[in-house]
Amino acid sequence: MSKTFIFPGQASQYVGMAADLYDKYELAKKYFTNANEIMGSDLKKICFEGPEEALKTTNITQPAIFVHSVIVSELLKEKNIVAQAVAGHSLGEYSALVSAGVVDFENGLKLVKERSRLMHEAGTKNPGTMGAIIGLSPEQVIEICNSFKGEGIVQAANFNSPGQIAISGDKKTVLKALEAAKDMGSKRTVELVVSGAFHSPLMNEAQEGLAKVLQSTTMKDAAVPVYTNVTGKPVVKGDVLKELLLKQLTSPVLWQDIIQNMIKDGFTDFVEVGPGQVLKGLNRRIDRDASCESCGTVEQLESFGA
Numbered sequence: 001m002s003k004t005f006i007f008p009g010q011a012s013q014y015v016g017m018a019a020d021l022y023d024k025y026e027l028a029k030k031y032f033t034n035a036n037e038i039m040g041s042d043l044k045k046i047c048f049e050g051p052e053e054a055l056k057t058t059n060i061t062q063p064a065i066f067v068h069s070v071i072v073s074e075l076l077k078e079k080n081i082v083a084q085a086v087a088g089h090s091l092g093e094y095s096a097l098v099s100a101g102v103v104d105f106e107n108g109l110k111l112v113k114e115r116s117r118l119m120h121e122a123g124t125k126n127p128g129t130m131g132a133i134i135g136l137s138p139e140q141v142i143e144i145c146n147s148f149k150g151e152g153i154v155q156a157a158n159f160n161s162p163g164q165i166a167i168s169g170d171k172k173t174v175l176k177a178l179e180a181a182k183d184m185g186s187k188r189t190v191e192l193v194v195s196g197a198f199h200s201p202l203m204n205e206a207q208e209g210l211a212k213v214l215q216s217t218t219m220k221d222a223a224v225p226v227y228t229n230v231t232g233k234p235v236v237k238g239d240v241l242k243e244l245l246l247k248q249l250t251s252p253v254l255w256q257d258i259i260q261n262m263i264k265d266g267f268t269d270f271v272e273v274g275p276g277q278v279l280k281g282l283n284r285r286i287d288r289d290a291s292c293e294s295c296g297t298v299e300q301l302e303s304f305g306a
Contacts, residue, residue, distance in 0.1 A: 001080060001081050001082070002082055002083070002084040002269075003076075003081055003082070003083060003084065003269050003270070003271045004083065004084060004085050004086070004087075004262060004267040004268070004269055004270045004271065005073060005076075005083040005085075005086045005087075005096065005099055005270075005271055005273045006086070006087050006088065006089070006092070006096075006259075006270055006271070006272055006273065006279050006283075006292075007069045007073075007086070007087070007088035007089070007092030007093070007095035007096050007099070007272075007273055007274055007279075008065060008069065008088075008089055008092050008272060008274045008275060008276055008278055008279050009065070009088065009089035009090035009091040009092045009253075009278075010058070010061050010062060010065065010090065010091055010194075010198075011276075011278060012065055012274065012275045012276030012278050013055050013056070013061050013064055013065055013275060013276075014055075014275060014276065015047075015048075015049065015050035015051075015052050015055060016047075016048060016049075017047050017048075017064065017065075017068050017275045017296075018032075018047055018048070018067070018068040018071060018275070018296075019047070019048040020297055020298040020299075021068075021071055021072070021075070021297070021298060021301075022044070022048070023298075024298050025071075025075060027071065027074055027075060027078070028071045028075075031067060031070065031071050031074075031105065032044040032047075032067065032071075034105065034106060034109075035063065035067045035109060038106060038109050038110060038113065039063060039109075039113060043060070043063055043064060043067065046060055046064065047064050047067075047068070057120065057195070058116050058119050058120040058123065058195050058196065059113075059116040059117045059119075059120040060116075061116070062091045062112050062115065062116035062119075063109060063112050063113055063116060065091060065092070065095075065274060065275060066091065066094055066095055066108065066109060066112045067109065068274050068275050068296065069088075069092065069095035069273055069274030069275070069296075070095055070098050070099070070105055070108070072273050072274055072295055072296055072301070073095065073098070073099045073273050073274075075301055076271070076273065076295065076301070076304065079301075079304060081271075081304055083099055083100065083224050084224055084267060085224050085225045085226075085227065085234065085262060085265070085267045086099050086100050086222075086224060086225075086226055086227070087226065087227040087228075087258045087259075087262065088229075089158075089229070089253060089255055089278075089279060090158075090198070090199070090229060090248070090253050091112065091115075091116075092274070092279075093226075093228065093229055093245065093248060094108050094111060094112050094115075094245075095108075095273070095274065096226055097219070097222070097226065097241065097245075099273070100222040100223050100224050100226050101220060101222065101223040102219050102220055102221070102222050102226070102238055102241055103217065103218075103219055103220075107217055107218075110213075110217075111210075111213060111214070111217060114209070114210060114213045115206070115210055115213075115249075118205070118206035118209040118210055119196060119198065119203060119206045119249070120195065120196070121205070121206070122196060122202065122203050122204075122205045122206040123194075123195045123196020123197070123198075123202075124195075124196075125205065126196075126197070126202045126205065127170075127171065127196075127197075128153070128168065128169055128170050128171060128174070128196055128197025128200065128202040129168075129169075129170075129171045129174050129175075129191055129192070129194060129197060130157060130166050130167065130168045130174065130191075130192040130194045130197060130198060131166065131167050131168075131174050131175070131177065131178045131189060131190065131191045131192060132164065132165070132166050132167075132188075132189065132190050132192055133164075133165050133166075133167060133178065133181045133186050133188075133189050134163055134164055134186060134187045134188040134189070135163050135185070135186050135187030135188065136163065136165065136181055136184060136185070136186050137163075138156070138159055138165060140181075140184055141156050141165045141167065141181070142156055144177050144180045144181055144184065145167060145169075145177060147180065148173050148176060148177060148180075151173055151176075152169060152170045152172055152173030152176075153169035153170045153173055153197070153200060153201055153202060154167055154168070154169035154170070154173040154174050154176075154177045154200075155167065155168060155169060155199075155200055155201075155252070156168075156252050157197075157198060157199035157200060157252055157253065158199065158252065158253045158255060159252060159253065159254050159255060159256050159257065160253075160255050160256065160282050161255070161256055161282045161285035161286050162256065162285060162286065163187075163285075164282070164285065166192065168197045168198055168199050168200035168202075169197050169200050169201075169202065170197065170202065174191070174197075175191065178190075178191065198249075199248075199249070199250065199251060199252055199253060200250060201250055203249045203250050204250060206249055207246060207249045207250055210245075210246060210249060211246055214242055214245060214246055217242070218238075219238035219239065219241055219242045220238050221236050221237055221238045222235070222236045222237075222238070222241065225265075226241060227258045227261060227262055228241070228244045228248075228258075229244070229248045229251070229252075229253045229254060229255075229258070230244045230247045230248055230251045230254070231244065231254070232254035232257030232258045232260075232261055233257075233261060234261070234265070255282060256282075256286055259282075259283055259286045259287065259290070260286060260287070263287055263290050268289075268290045268291065269290075269291055270283055270290060270291065270292040270293070271292070271293050271294075271295050271304075272292060272293070272294045272295065272296070273295055273296070274295075274296050275296045276294075276296065277294045279292070280292045280293070280294050
């Protein structure tokens, strides 16, 4: 059975994530054992028991979601449920690349470990924030961000779904942009609880560090199309995927474009592979006619015939 796999990013974590998978499947036990060795810490314990504050830290959150997502992807494959195309939201792109055979689990986790560490450090060294704007068009949000050029850093970071766009940059300018969005008629604006200005120039240092790690990582051509965050379009070539993975840190996530392009190309049967249901909610707002099921727990796996 063929499906379209989409993989969640940061903010899908929860205390207790993947614990039921670990209890039931040997594959999950093996992957968490490998993950603890690669991380040099007890990632499993934090996933299963928390505390929540630790799990919400960028350099823990990202590996936790990645490991959970890849385990579910592999368990689906064991049940002959395979991806015909893949995509991932920000961090989720790394899970998608493992699913598509571009990198293996171990090398993927090493990349995620470094990415999350570098992003955490960049967020500490160059503090910033993110905000959500509900009810304005992409053009309006871009216009607002452009109006603050020369004053500070703010840019669109996530085009998530119609009328839901996140912005990112230094705190003062982001808050000004949120006020400007209200004046322009936004239904709602909110500053997000994040540890850095992700997908903005404040991640430049993280990008430089990640470039060195990516340089020494071999990436194969993908077995299925990977719709990438930076372009919203399908890519198969490993060297191109590597370049786009690097650009992703400071570029907006074109999630709405990704889903609309997938649907246009005939991929309409989606599975959100990993913790939570964030992407299922976004998909519903992008196109109600495309089906999307969540798969991140034993119960959900069993509904797929696991």
